[in-house]
Every structure is written in structure tokens, then in C-alpha cells.
Amino acid sequence: MRSRKILVSVGGALALATAGCGGGSSGATPAASSQAPTSSSPAAETSTAAAAGPVKVAFITKFPVAFFTAMEDSAKAWSDQNAGAADISYFSCKSPSDVPCQTAQIEDAVAKGFQAIVITPMGPEVVPAMNAAADKGLKVILVDNNLEAFTKRTAVAATDNVKGGQAAGAYLKSVLKSGDTIGLMEGVRGVPALDARIQGVKDALEGTGVKVIIGGAETKCDAAKGATVAQDLLTRAPKLTAIYSACDDPAIAAAQVAKQKGKKVLVMGYDGLPDAAKAIQAGDMRATIAQFPGKMASLGVEAAVNAVQGKPVEAFIDTGTALVTTDNAADFLKFQ
Numbered sequence: 001m002r003s004r005k006i007l008v009s010v011g012g013a014l015a016l017a018t019a020g021c022g023g024g025s026s027g028a029t030p031a032a033s034s035q036a037p038t039s040s041s042p043a044a045e046t047s048t049a050a051a052a053g054p055v056k057v058a059f060i061t062k063f064p065v066a067f068f069t070a071m072e073d074s075a076k077a078w079s080d081q082n083a084g085a086a087d088i089s090y091f092s093c094k095s096p097s098d099v100p101c102q103t104a105q106i107e108d109a110v111a112k113g114f115q116a117i118v119i120t121p122m123g124p125e126v127v128p129a130m131n132a133a134a135d136k137g138l139k140v141i142l143v144d145n146n147l148e149a150f151t152k153r154t155a156v157a158a159t160d161n162v163k164g165g166q167a168a169g170a171y172l173k174s175v176l177k178s179g180d181t182i183g184l185m186e187g188v189r190g191v192p193a194l195d196a197r198i199q200g201v202k203d204a205l206e207g208t209g210v211k212v213i214i215g216g217a218e219t220k221c222d223a224a225k226g227a228t229v230a231q232d233l234l235t236r237a238p239k240l241t242a243i244y245s246a247c248d249d250p251a252i253a254a255a256q257v258a259k260q261k262g263k264k265v266l267v268m269g270y271d272g273l274p275d276a277a278k279a280i281q282a283g284d285m286r287a288t289i290a291q292f293p294g295k296m297a298s299l300g301v302e303a304a305v306n307a308v309q310g311k312p313v314e315a316f317i318d319t320g321t322a323l324v325t326t327d328n329a330a331d332f333l334k335f336q
Contacts, residue, residue: 054087055308057301058109060119062096066274067293068120070335071143074294075118075301086305089114097220099125110136116154116304118297120144123191139307143300144293145193146316154307157300157317159291161193164321165200168270168289171323172201172244175266175286178209180241183233185215185226185254187246194221197246197270197289213237219250226250230257234265242266248273248288255284272324277332280324287325292336295319 059075061068072090079086091109093101102122106129109117116139121130127150134140134152146156176182184201187194205212213236215229226249234240234257243258243265245251251269258265269276272290279285296319303313324332 054084055305056113056115057086057088057304058091058105058114058117058119059088059297059301060091060102060105060109060117062092062102062120062122063094063098064092066335067271068092070293071120071297074297078298078301082302082305086301088301097122099123102126103129106130106133109133110138114138115308116141118143118300118304121147121150123147123188124149139304141300141304141307143296144291145191148192155300155303155313155315155317157296157303157319158193159296159321160316160318161196162200163318164270164289164291165197166204167200167321167323168197168244168268169201169204171287172242172268173204173208173210176205176208176210176242179211180209181211181213181237181239182242182244183213183215183230183237183240185219185229185233185243185245185250187221187250188218194246198244201244210241219245219247221247221249223249223253226253227257230254234258234261234263240265242268244268245270247271248276251285251288252276252279255279259284272322272332272335274333274335277324277329280326280329287323290322290324290332290336292319292321294336 059072061071075088079088091105099122103126106117106126110133117133118141120143124147127147130140130150131152139154140152142153142156142158144158146158172182184198186198189195202212213233216232217229219226219229226245229250230243230253233243243254245254248269248271251267252275255267258267267285269285269288272288276285276288280287299317299319303317307313
């Protein structure tokens with residue numbers, strides 16, 4: 001297995017967020033020709049032909065935090081277990097919203113003859129670059145989050161966030177009662193994966209007598225922004241019963257804000273971060289919905305290789321979720 005890691009900076013500090021939805025600054029696009037590695041693997045003129053050697057895959061994640069590192073580790077493990085199947089190069093930017101950086105990486109993958117792209121897309125802004133890649137014959141596999149606007153995708157390997165949101169809603173419905181008030185902290189509005197996590201809870205609590213209020217701003221899955229939104233919720237609703245966040249980092253921050261204010265608030269997140277499992281064990285959080293980044297990566301790479309080789313690939317590969325509480329938090333102290 002041959003693999004390379006390319007970290008691209010396009011200005012801005014490294015944001016401490018996970019799950020591919022945090023905020024960060026952007027800057028000038030780097031010169032694409034300086035970012036991609038060379039490779040001795042033959043590149044097919046089009047990816048519709050079966051690969052004569054290892055399939056040349058560009059594995060593009062948003063930025064280097066634990067969630068995406070777990071993805072890379074899983075992709076490398078898959079490649080080791082399937083020796084000779086793929087020649088994978090790894091790319092990431094320094095912030096989770098540096099669209100010019102990720103756009104340049106997609107364009108570079110085309111220019112350097114990659115046959116497939118496995119990507120955690122930053123948002124709709126990168127769709128034009130992905131469309132151009134697909135038009136050139138590359139197989140494009142989305143992992144972690146789907147983008148409905150990108151209709152030329154080969155497949156999606158991700159959490160079914162509709163089901164995940166419904167699972168979160170079912171749990172909260174079981175522990176809240178009429179008269180309680182819950183504050184919902186959104187991730188990035190307009191990103192279907194994150195919106196579904198919130199909508200599932202709204203739907204589950206409808207008609208239960210639980211009052212639902214929405215945070216005044218997006219958290220962008222960032223801890224600092226989550227703390228600010230939690231402050232706002234606790235100010236607007238001093239008797240707040242619960243807080244649910246579409247991402248774990250803001251949930252962890254919200255739990256700390258509530259603790260500092262001496263408020264007893266049920267806090268639930270979504271992602272299954274190891275730090276969230278620790279917070280559950282400590283009693284600071286009540287629950288989270290875990291995702292499986294390792295499965296997203298390995299199944300995404302497998303789909304890319306199969307697609308290039310002309311084998312059938314499922315359009316949507318559901319990588320599953322799990323409810324994490326004190327009963328099983330010990331099993332989620334590291335990503336799966």
C-alpha cells in the first residue's frame with residue numbers, strides 16, 4: 001500500500017471542532033500544482049475502464065482532528081488488508097470551512113490523474129469542483145455528509161442522519177415530560193446531515209408538551225460558538241431543562257456552561273466523540289448519538305475501488321449509529 005499525506009494551509013487558525021462542520025477562516029487558494037504528490041500508478045483516461053493496477057484514490061478530509069484522523073487510519077487499514085487494490089493519497093486543510101483550499105485539492109486530483117475521490121465535502125460551495133471532477137470521469141464518493149446539490153456522486157458512505165435524529169428524538173422524548181423546556185443548538189443551517197439531526201428531535205417532541213426553543217446562532221460544530229449559544233439559551237430560558245446539540249463539541253461546551261452557572265440541565269449531543277463519552281461518564285452529559293467514521297472511510301474507499309473497476313456500488317451506504325449513555329460510554333472512549 002502506498003499512501004501520502006498532504007496538509008494544505010490556506011490561511012486561518014486551526015479550529016478545534018469535529019464532525020466536519022466547524023467554523024474557520026479562509027484565505028487565498030494555494031497553487032494547485034504544489035499540493036499533489038507524484039505517483040507511479042497508471043491513471044486511466046476515464047474511470048469507466050477497469051483499473052490495470054492499484055486504483056489511484058484522493059482521500060480528502062476537511063481538517064486534521066480526531067474524527068477525520070480516525071477516518072484516515074481506517075482507510076489505511078483497509079488498504080493494508082487489500083494489498084495492491086488502491087494507491088491512496090491523503091489531503092486535508094487547516095480549517096473545516098476553508099472552501100478555496102478544498103476546491104484546489106479537488107481540482108488537483110483531476111489534474112494529477114486520480115481515478116477516484118473519497119471526500120468529506122465542506123459544503124455546497126465545493127459542488128462545482130466535484131461536478132468538474134465527475135465530468136472528467138472520476139468516481140466521487142462522499143463520506144460523512146451528503147450534498148443533495150451534487151447529483152453526479154457515485155455513492156455516499158455516511159450516517160443516516162434522519163434515523164440518527166429520530167433516535168435522538170426518541171431518547172429525549174423518553175426522558176422529558178410535559179412542561180419541560182429544551183434548547184436546540186444547530187450546527188450549520190442548510191447542511192442536510194446536520195438539519196436532520198435537529199428535525200428528528202423536533203418531530204419526536206411535537207405534541208408532548210415539551211417547549212422547544214432554538215439557539216440564536218449556528219454553532220458550526222465549534223466548542224466556543226457552542227458555549228456562546230448555550231449562554232444565550234440559558235439567559236432566554238433560565239429554567240431550561242435540557243440542551244440538545246447537533247454536534248458533540250458544542251454539547252460538551254454547553255454542559256460546562258451549565259455547570260459553571262450551577263444549572264442542572266440534561267445535555268445531549270451527536271457524533272460520539274471520545275470526549276463526549278468521558279463527559280457522560282463524569283455525569284456532565286446525559287447521552288450522545290455515535291457515528292462510525294472508521295466504517296465511513298473503509299466502505300467509502302471500497303466503493304471507490306469497486307466503481308473504478310466497473311463493479312456495482314450502492315448509492316447510499318448507511319454506516320449506522322448508536323445511542324451512548326452511561327451504560328455503554330466505556331465502549332466509545334475511542335472512535336470506531
